[in-house]
Amino acid sequence: MLPADMTNSPLLSIHSHRPKIAILLMFGLYCSVSMRMNLSMAIVCMVKHEGSVHSHLNISLPKGCVPQTNVEYSGDLEWTSSMQSMLFSAAYYGSLFTSPFAGRLADKYGPKLTFMLCLLPYTVGTYLTPFLARSSYTAIWIDRFIMGIGDGFLMPSLGSVISRWFPHSERSTVAGFSSSGFQLASLISALFSASLCKTEWGWPSIFYVFGTMGSAWMVLWCIFASNTPGESKFASVVEKQFLEGKVAKRATKQVRVPYRKIIFSPAVNTVYFCFFAHNFATGIMTALLPTYFKEYLYLPLHKVSTYTTVFFFGQLIAKYGGGMLSDYLNNTNKLTFTNTAKLMQGGGSYISFFSLLGLSFLPTCEDPWWALLFLGFFGLGASMTYSGYFTSLVSVAPPYAGSVIAVAMVYANTGSLLGPMMVGLIGHLTGNSPSKWIYVFLLGGCLMAISATTYLLWGSADVQPWGTVEANTIDKDTSSDKDSVEGEDIAGYARFEDSKI
Numbered sequence: 217m218l219p220a221d222m223t224n225s226p227l228l229s230i231h232s233h234r235p236k237i238a239i240l241l242m243f244g245l246y247c248s249v250s251m252r253m254n255l256s257m258a259i260v261c262m263v264k265h266e267g268s269v270h271s272h273l274n275i276s277l278p279k280g281c282v283p284q285t286n287v288e289y290s291g292d293l294e295w296t297s298s299m300q301s302m303l304f305s306a307a308y309y310g311s312l313f314t315s316p317f318a319g320r321l322a323d324k325y326g327p328k329l330t331f332m333l334c335l336l337p338y339t340v341g342t343y344l345t346p347f348l349a350r351s352s353y354t355a356i357w358i359d360r361f362i363m364g365i366g367d368g369f370l371m372p373s374l375g376s377v378i379s380r381w382f383p384h385s386e387r388s389t390v391a392g393f394s395s396s397g398f399q400l401a402s403l404i405s406a407l408f409s410a411s412l413c414k415t416e417w418g419w420p421s422i423f424y425v426f427g428t429m430g431s432a433w434m435v436l437w438c439i440f441a442s443n444t445p446g447e448s449k450f451a452s453v454v455e456k457q458f459l460e461g462k463v464a465k466r467a468t469k470q471v472r473v474p475y476r477k478i479i480f481s482p483a484v485n486t487v488y489f490c491f492f493a494h495n496f497a498t499g500i501m502t503a504l505l506p507t508y509f510k511e512y513l514y515l516p517l518h519k520v521s522t523y524t525t526v527f528f529f530g531q532l533i534a535k536y537g538g539g540m541l542s543d544y545l546n547n548t549n550k551l552t553f554t555n556t557a558k559l560m561q562g563g564g565s566y567i568s569f570f571s572l573l574g575l576s577f578l579p580t581c582e583d584p585w586w587a588l589l590f591l592g593f594f595g596l597g598a599s600m601t602y603s604g605y606f607t608s609l610v611s612v613a614p615p616y617a618g619s620v621i622a623v624a625m626v627y628a629n630t631g632s633l634l635g636p637m638m639v640g641l642i643g644h645l646t647g648n649s650p651s652k653w654i655y656v657f658l659l660g661g662c663l664m665a666i667s668a669t670t671y672l673l674w675g676s677a678d679v680q681p682w683g684t685v686e687a688n689t690i691d692k693d694t695s696s697d698k699d700s701v702e703g704e705d706i707a708g709y710a711r712f713e714d715s716k717i
Contacts, residue, residue: 233451236440237381238390241374244331244437245397247430248370250405251338252307252363254422255345256503257409259300260510260520261419262293262349293349297507297648301640304503306357308633310364315625318372326443327376330369332434337366339430346420371625380444383459399535402502402528410521474613474682478620483612483676488627490561490605490675493667495631496638497568497660498598501527501591503636512653513584526588530595535602538564542603553611557677561604565668567597572661576654597664605667608675613683635660 295303322330341363348355374394382390405426412421442448445459478484505524509515515523538560545551551559571594579587613620638659643652 231452232455233440233445233448234381234390234455236450237377238394240433240437240441241377241390241394242397242400244335244433245370245374245395246401246404247397247426247433248335248338248367249398249401251342251426251430252367253402253502254342254405254409254426255360256304257406257506257521257524258413258419258422259295259303260506261413263295263300264292295353297643298640299353300507301504301636301643303353303357303360304636305633306360307364307367308499308629310361310366311368311629312364312626312633314365314368315629316622318369318622318625322369322372322376327373327380328437328441328443331373331377331437331441334366334369334373335430335434335437337362339427339434342423342427342430345423368625368629371621375621377441381459396532396535399528399532403525403532406506406521406524406528475619477680477682478613478623481612481680481682482674483608483680484620486670486674486676487605487608487612488624490565490601490667490671491609491624492627492631493565493663494598494601494605495628496635496663497572497594499632499635500639500656500660501594502632504639505591508653509584509587512581513579513587514581515584519584523584523587523591527591527595530592531599534564534596534599538600538603542607553607553677554675557604557607557611558672558675559604560600560602560607561671561675562668564597564600564604565664565671567600568594569597569661569665569668571597572657572664576657576661601667604671604675608677611677612680 318330341359344359345356348359378390378394408425409422412425413419415421440450442451445451445456448456451459505527506520509520509523513523542556542560545556545559546553571590575587575590575594579585579590609621609624639652639656642655642659646652646655
């Protein structure tokens with residue numbers, strides 16, 4: 217045992233291995249999200265241009281609006297709008313397959329392995345994309361589905377690493393830093409992909425470059441990562457001693473997971489609907505913004521990448537600003553936890569609603585700058601809601617947050633899946649008319665407004681009466697209870713505690 221004065225190991229110390237773990241987490245999220253999103257930017261260069269939808273429908277364009285038919289969009293793949301939407305949805309089908317049990321696997325076998333299981337199919341699938349895309353549409357759809365299977369391990373693995381490596385006082389900081397890989401990927405990959413698309417190697421170079429990034433990350437992860445500080449070859453004895461007793465450990469007693477109460481809880485179901493609505497609206501933006509800019513606003517490729525980043529830049533600002541505001545209101549007792557969550561959820565969702573309302577009617581190919589304004593505000597509003605519904609997600613039943621989140625990810629992935637599918641369906645019903653985007657944005661906006669109203673009425677960020685270990689401890693005489701019984705893994709719920717991702 218080390219003396220007490222030798223067991224202090226600050227997070228930002230040059231001798232600490234924890235910053236390296238945090239950087240690996242951020243870079244891992246950056247790589248996975250980039251490989252998932254690069255198709256949305258590349259597809260505007262991949263698909264064969266068949267002429268303007270306006271000219272196809274005999275609709276006259278306003279003066280000054282010029283369809284982009286130049287070499288920047290000279291793709292060779294003949295994929296319809298519906299086929300493109302189905303392709304974007306394929307990864308979410310795969311994620312739905314693994315989401316329900318990914319958290320348990322991360323806790324049982326360790327997040328080092330499950331994080332690798334996330335990046336491995338993404339990396340291999342990204343390398344194969346150029347070949348498969350030219351070979352068969354079915355083959356590329358299956359490739360994206362398999363990539364989605366790996367994606368189901370992403371969030372549980374992230375949370376499990378944080379709970380095992382970082383004490384309670386550091387988790388909010390580390391969760392915010394590491395999860396910024398999502399927004400950084402959205403910002404950087406759009407600009408980078410647009411530049412690669414215009415090179416002599418064309419759109420296939422996008423997938424080769426990002427596949428190489430994924431390969432580099434896996435090598436670094438294998439070398440420097442470990443499931444726990446005690447297994448690490450790089451963490452010092454002082455750091456291991458410091459973390460002992462401060463990070464998540466497995467409890468010894470058995471508790472029942474109150475699945476019935478989780479499923480039928482008004483507070484939990486309100487959060488699930490908010491998660492669904494959020495991912496429905498943001499899923500459309502993530503997958504199809506470049507297509508919207510190309511088909512409706514007729515933007516050249518270099519402007520498409522710039523306009524696309526505005527939405528994600530707004531998210532990045534509100535992510536940190538919203539979290540800091542929530543912590544300030546809670547720590548100074550100016551508002552209760554529930555009222556703070558309602559402020560962020562209601563305010564963010566209504567901002568998103570009005571932003572999508574404006575985006576439905578004001579931007580045109582003559583005045584595309586309106587899209588910049590409303591996309592920026594939509595990014596701010598959508599990211600504010602993380603401090604609302606997501607705070608509730610980890611607060612209503614802390615010991616069972618792993619189980620609550622597992623169900624929540626099914627709702628979230630369903631929203632992400634249905635968003636792009638609805639774009640294809642509405643496009644089919646409207647004959648691929650430009651008006652399809654009006655209906656799409658209005659639908660997403662209405663869902664955000666409904667989620668705000670329901671959360672204001674029934675949402676809660678307080679621990680529910682059934683949401684404690686004491687309320688569900690197993691007695692010998694009740695071992696036949698119908699609720700599921702399992703050894704409670706503290707890492708299963710602590711992985712998202714206090715992390716407003």
